[in-house]
Amino acid sequence: MEDGTKPSSREDALQWASAEKDGKLILLLTAESVGRPHGVSLNDVSAAMSAGLGFVPLLVRTCEIPLSICRIQWLDMTDCLIYSGDAIGNGVTASLNQVRYESRKDQLISALEGTLDHEGQQARLFSLLAPFNFQRQISHLTENFIGREWLFEQFQRWVQGSAASSSTRELSNQRVFWVVGQIGSGKTSVAACMVQSCPEIAAFHLATQEDEQTHNARRCILSLAYQLTTQLPEYAHYLQSHEPLEEMVPVASFVELVTHLLIGPLTAIARPSKYKSLVLLIDGVEWLIPASSSSQMPPFSGGSWRENKDEECFVSMLPMLVSRLPEWVRIVLLSREEPPVLSKLRAFDPPDVTIEQFKHENDQDIRRYINHSLSKLQLSEVEFEKAAAQIGTDSGNNHEFGMEQVVELIARRSEGLFLYAVNVVQAISEGRLHLHELAELPVGMGAYLQQFFASHFADHDMYKHRVRPVLEVCCAAYEPLPVATIARVLEWDVYEQRDAATVLGSLFSIEAGNDPETQTLRPFHTSVLDWVRDSSSSGVFFVDVASGHERLGRWAAREYQTLTRSNASEFVNLNYELEATGDEKLKSKIYIVRNACNHLMQATGEDCMQLVAAFAADEKFQLARRLLHVRAEGLQSFFHGDISREKAQELLTRRQPHRVGSFLIRYTSRQQTYCASFVTGLDEASGAPKFRHNLIHHLENGSYSTVPQKDVTEKTILYPDLISFVEQYQRKGVLTAPVARAAPLNREISR
Template sequence: MTASSFAGAHNFVIREGAAFYDIQGDYRTAGLSGLQILRQFIAPGAHHDSSERSPPPRCHPGTRTQVISRVMHYLGNSHRSSGVLWLNGAVGAGKSTISQTVAEMCEEKSCIFATFFFSRTTPDRDNERRLVPTIVYQLAQAIPALKSYVNHALENDPTILEKSPATQIRKLLVEPLRIVMSGDSDSMQPIVIIIDGLDECGGDKEQCTVLDMFNPLLLELSLQVRVLISSRPEAHIQRAFELDPLKHSSTVIRLDKSFYPDDDIRIFLENGFEDILRDPDLYRALSNVPRPWPPPAFINKLVQRSFGQFLYASTILKFVGDPDCHPNTQLSKIMETQSSGSSPFSTIDNLYVQILTSSPNIGRTMEVLGFFFIIHLGYSRTSRERLDIWDVMAIIEELLGLSVGDSYIFLRRLRSVLHIPPRELITPGLEIGVFSTSFPEFLADPSRSGAFFVDAAAVHRQIARCCLRLLATRRQKTLGWEYAVRFWCHHCSRSIPDKSLLEKLSVFDIYKYWIPAAVQYNSLDNILNVTEWLDKAHVNGSPSLHITTLDEFFKARIEALGADSQDLKTLLRAIWLHRNACGTPALIRELFERYSETRQRHLLEPVFSFLLKGSDMNKPLIIKYQAFSSFIMDPKRSGSYLFSNDLHTSIALHMIRYLDLGGTAFSFKCLAASFHNFWTYHLYYALPTAEIVEALYKLGNKIASDPLRLSLSSSHICTVIEWLQRVSPAGICTLTWSSILTGVAHPTTNKFKMLPGPTDTPWNQRTPPFWVAYLAGPPLIQMRQLSFRNSGWGGDFPRSLGATQVLPTNAHKSVRFTDDG
């Protein structure tokens, strides 16, 4: 901290023991380079060579050669302008394997390229938010000149990463690349961007956003950028490619029969069965099997059933090569499976049914499988954290009351559809995955899965019941117990209530079994999901029971902080009054010490710790518990703790008296600004008292005699006049403030220092709404009667009008002026 830090500052007080921190720029990015800032916004698992995707799917040698050749020709053609290549095909057609193989070939050829592999089941890769930063980061690493421009752009404005994807593309790619290529465009090879699995990015809107974000690149004729996008041929994506600018700058490759997929699938199957025959673990089991194995006729039958789906063929090979089963037995099960219908779905669905049917204990297997999909995928999406294989299995075993290791035994028979390594190869951090999203889609569609349908709502309901049972019977902190604390409300709110679950809820003592742990894990607000869920389901009883218990907890905590202290109530109310008005803990401390009755400073730290997130005194107030907000704002629940007009009255009186003294003795500049901005807000809701009228009269006289004493907006003055109308319509104080408004409203005679009400100020930072009229008449206007209506503004925080705005057309009905000129 240097003396220059206080250059130009005046009228401030440095208290004894004060600590100062000199932070330049945004506190989140202070001291970081642009690339380091960018690194915080990327999805490393989306890279083609990330460990998260290892081992990645890639084309079998000797297959897909025609498609890959066409793709590589398009991406490497230096005579072509920027464009998009859309590679589309049905589920299981091999789109991701082609994208992966193309990416690896680009790497071998030292191309300048970047990749992003979407995944519906993986956080950070299931939406578009990290797409542009990830692409930019990879290209910046490949192009030194681009790295310099990106670094500079983000150091100057880190908020670029919080803007729309199209803006990010323009600021971090188009504009820097235009400069880079203008210097040495001839030697610059085409830039390749590979985006796989677009249909796994969010919903229709997000997928179209991804397509739109590349428009600035396509429209920049000086750039040579090739974008490879692979996806299923969804209707909304198809429409986007039929419209400008994609219509005239894109090429479409459909993975259909024209690329002879049957030939490639036959090669893939033949080589795969040969690998099974050579597997040391299976060699003895297959030593007496007649060759060729399997018979060519059967391979031809599998090729016919595949309908061009490599997914079908790869699932067959995983099923037959399961190390826990005899390959010939598995192959016999496939041979016995009858193909029904002529749809690709029918063949893969029949295969899934066969795989599930082969499990020894199908009932328990489906139960564990349902828990796996809901817990593993739901946990990642809800908490943005990851669970490895052992964590998921431990939670499932605790919830279902299974023995340790049972989950692995049930799920390992599904290795052909789930990525579950052998037990000895499982390492900490390794996650369970699915080989294709078609398997969870199959389970979630009752028309396809039939008896194997996984009803998500029913599974959520069962998990909720198991969580409640676990919380009520187990005290030690296990992984399953922690999961139950954090997520039982989530599972309740995602289920359909039935008698069994409602009975468990009605007898579950949340105060005894859950609330203390929920506070520890910051999960208390989750109870609001349950009450909202029960209200929507029109269930009576349980919601009020749990809310009453929660209220008792809040009251107990409040009383433990300060018993029946009036100062405690004042402090709570002050926090709530300023939580949406740029208030900070420092502001609350200042206000509390100035207008509290006894200034019990010992209350501040425990109250802040209980209610607020973070410990920075100068950051905006962030309430820790939304549940507490609903409690304190409901008079039926919070009773005497609810803030009321008497608090506004107290605060308004204090602020007016302080402004009368000049408003310059604040220890923080922002606190003085807060008084200037919000004193009329509190006055608007204050009770009409003689003390406030007297204070306003003194302040008004000083402003009238010294107009430059205080910066006032016209809306401030109108608020004062409207409040005075309630108390003394014809009083001298009202006339004094009316004369002040006359000077503000007429620039020709204006001797006041006016601050027009900002029209771009957020609604929750504005003073209450009052209008100022600019009249064409004589300059001296006496306002004899003002009667402002408050209807039609929609709540306590209506839109404020600035000094330059005029009355609406029907204003004459509620505001009357007389001309003495």
């Protein structure tokens, strides 16, 4: 219903629906419709609930689910819409993705027929698995996509069962379709188009250079699992009918997650009848290879940062994963042609498609893209005449200069790099480049960027004071940052923040929303950030990344001090579990906890290490880091499996010096439940530790408590999962120093 709908019309609609025996309210879940406190549909929700009207909530844009309906199952249909437009006053429009909608239509019909399980399973899975939201990237990358039919034909031959013609691999390894290409060759656009148009793809992951969270292998697996629950009802049923996810996910290692969320369920269920193959797609494989963590600060005092072992690298595990998945499950990989990737994926060598080897097809795609994009522009005859006058004296250009010559010139200068063509077309469409200037286009992306910066930032003082600081921050940031956060980092005044789009618009895109708190700043391609940090290529436009780390580190310290001055527990009480759906202020605070010390340790300022020391000595900041680490990595590092009370006390005693708050999590098969074993005090005479063992009971409603089911009352504190229990006791100061597991895990799970 539109905002302008009269109250009586709304009431009439609700009465009409509720008068029918099977009447339903279809509620489109977006931040605008159900966001608190001003969601335009919140009153309709209340009225419909009062009228006893059935709900069919459809999540069409990622948002926080209202508490009033959080236990009602909702359908995640975010990938059924394609968004276009921008966030700078031009509006965003949505259209239906017919392929994805067809795959969900049966679920929607079932919901309308009243067969939804109203126990909040989808919300439960969303909370536990915390999937990434790539829909805006998908929409952006596919908006003007054209070409690549030759690649899609190979993909279709492969997915239907026959190997790609270029492959010489053994039959057992032909369940992987591997595409490699240099940076700027359009791999991610191909991936996005595959996701958008190929119904066989049931789950995907886009690992991007600018967002470090997408590099986390654990989160990648959880996100893939969530997507599979939305596509395969049998898979979702399997997860819900086996060991409780609330127990398995927090304590499972990465290898166990792969086994229990991918290999086990997919092996157990039958192949979906609609498709010959089911496909998982991973783009940006190179970013899923862990970098050294030597520069990172340990996540909590008394502990140690978990080393990036090869067994916890998703890329290293891919050959094993492929061999253990059922034959009808296939995997698409897209990556750069880099030695670490080639080494870890040598079992799948050679790649099915190396884009640069298909020179003719690639060149034709670039020409088609240029011609298609420019044909939509209002290019006047005067512009062509000026271009002819400028270029007509060159050898081979004595004929009339028209669109064909424009396309040919741009394509030749691109040297087969799609990114070059995309940026030239964008510059022409935005009026920053005119046809008569095409003769001056340099050859290759590096030369293009040099010319781009030289022409747009001829005023070097302006570049030095307005543009370079932004590039420093973007190069150093571990995640894309909202414009409002960058404004605080650089201490912009209101005028500088308002003019950001004008100053940076040709170099960056500003995405998502009209509110600066939600607008995210992204370079038009990550190759820009690679180029500016290379002094030999960028010259006077060189950007010192260490300066960006220092700016971000000092901002984090300022922000932390300001917020904790008014509320000492501000960062301890953050709802870390809401990071995926929370507002930008919450995400900004979590960013500080996660990255402040890492930024400062990579800076060169004289007092930066003093700020690191201050953070290290701040007990509440260290507690916040522990809480964030537990939420991100689970309990696996200090979960000791099925061990006795005596063994737990022995492990706690080994820790020297003895410390109140030392703890571990274990499972007790005798009690069929989990237990927190911890040190409550030290004997005054001997200094020996005193122990306590708190059972964590799994209740009938799926929650957890320190009391058994029979003793639960209205006043009993309940925890939605094991992690929430540990978080709360960490906040209380009861559990402070986890005892890491050293021996192989003896793991038992309650049924």
